[in-house]
Amino acid sequence: MGKQIFILSGQSNMSGRGGVLHRRWDGVVPPECRPNPSVLRFAAASLWEEARVPLHADIDAAKVCGVGPGMAFANALLPRLPADDVIGLVPCAIGGTPIREWERGCHLYEKMVRRAREAAEGGGGEIKAVLWYQGESDTSSRDVAEAYGAKMESLIRDLRSDLQLPSLPFIQVAIASGDKHYIDVVREAQLQLNLPNVACVDAMGLQLNSDRLHLSTEAQVLLGEMLAETYVKHYLT
Template sequence: MRIFVLSGQSNMAGRGGVHHRRWDGVVPPEAAPDPSIQRLSAALDWEEAREPLHADIDTAKTCGVGPGMVFARTVLPCLQEDNPGKGARTGIGLVPCAVGGTAIREWARGEFLYEQMVCRARVAAGYGEIEAVLWYQGESDAESDAATAAYNGNIERLITNVRADLEMPQLPFIQVALASGDKRNIDKVRSAQFSVNLPNVVTVDAMGLALKEDNMHLTTESQVKLGKMLAEAYIENFLTPTC
């Protein structure tokens, strides 16, 4: 399998279709299950991936549609083209790790969420190659002037630590620049995201995607668009030959 780690906070975990703490159960065709796409459950078992991907990971809140399934379905044909004549059909393994409402300090080395993410990634790596980490986080840090000021250093440290702990110094990291957050600091956090100065880091801009009535979370339609944007970023920057 080609492995992708999905991490960050609620917009990666998925709130598309969630209203009044209930998910409407609507799965867009772009996010439909595919036998070639598996997910690593909270119990560390592989199972067919289906929305909501983070239901057993981000358990304190109701999860809905996120970008992960759309991403996987979009890149799958390209990965299969990249693996011609090798017998078994190429599969994708998704490793959900995102938890809503979390600040980047909770993803520091030694903290529970960070160690859980690394542990899950290591388990997944026993079944294939880790291709990239997809990261969407920062809304919580925009609430604090101090956290905003420290964001660039914290995100670069996170990327460096993940690469070191997985022994993959060039591991691709595709992050999403915020579409929402505290109005006073959102531009500062976005600037910190775009200022990351590390190799193999690509930033996808979610600004302008439609938000739900809470003005914080992406709608289902926006999650579909984001999944495709993330896929395009991976294909264009990290997959050779591109399709």
């Protein structure tokens, strides 16, 4: 049995706000996101447990978490793996965080690296990819938006170096919401990022909650399945 580990990181749309309205989650878990004994979650206490929505409840703990893409991704990917393999999800996303807070040396970056290492060492397993959905907080001004691409490249290079995985696959999501004045600047950086083993899934067009910022539950299911298909297409050998 092999444990295939995936890092879930970024901000609120990765930690999941599907089904969250007025700071309450409706508790609805779609069939595509139901628990599976072969899908585990690395909890905040650095222990493996059976994964359940909300995956980030004890990670993005200052906010109300609902459905994100992680469980739909895992359940879509699992049938494509060897029969006895297990998927390990390592939630690291924190809502409202701009990319400058994910730079090497900053708390969120260092915590992500630490959790990734602990996940791989605790019970064995191999880190297979990083799933990254972040950027809405970087649409606030032109200067911040224009700096996004270079900061994203640095983050990927630093993470690969610190985890000693120079070819670690990195699947980023191109944002679907944010400040209308500069969202296109960030999206362009995401869609045109040119590094080896980096793929992009575009969330534009997926349904948003009534807050016009966060993906709906249905959209999160679709995104999770899109991420799984992208991983299979580009990285599953």
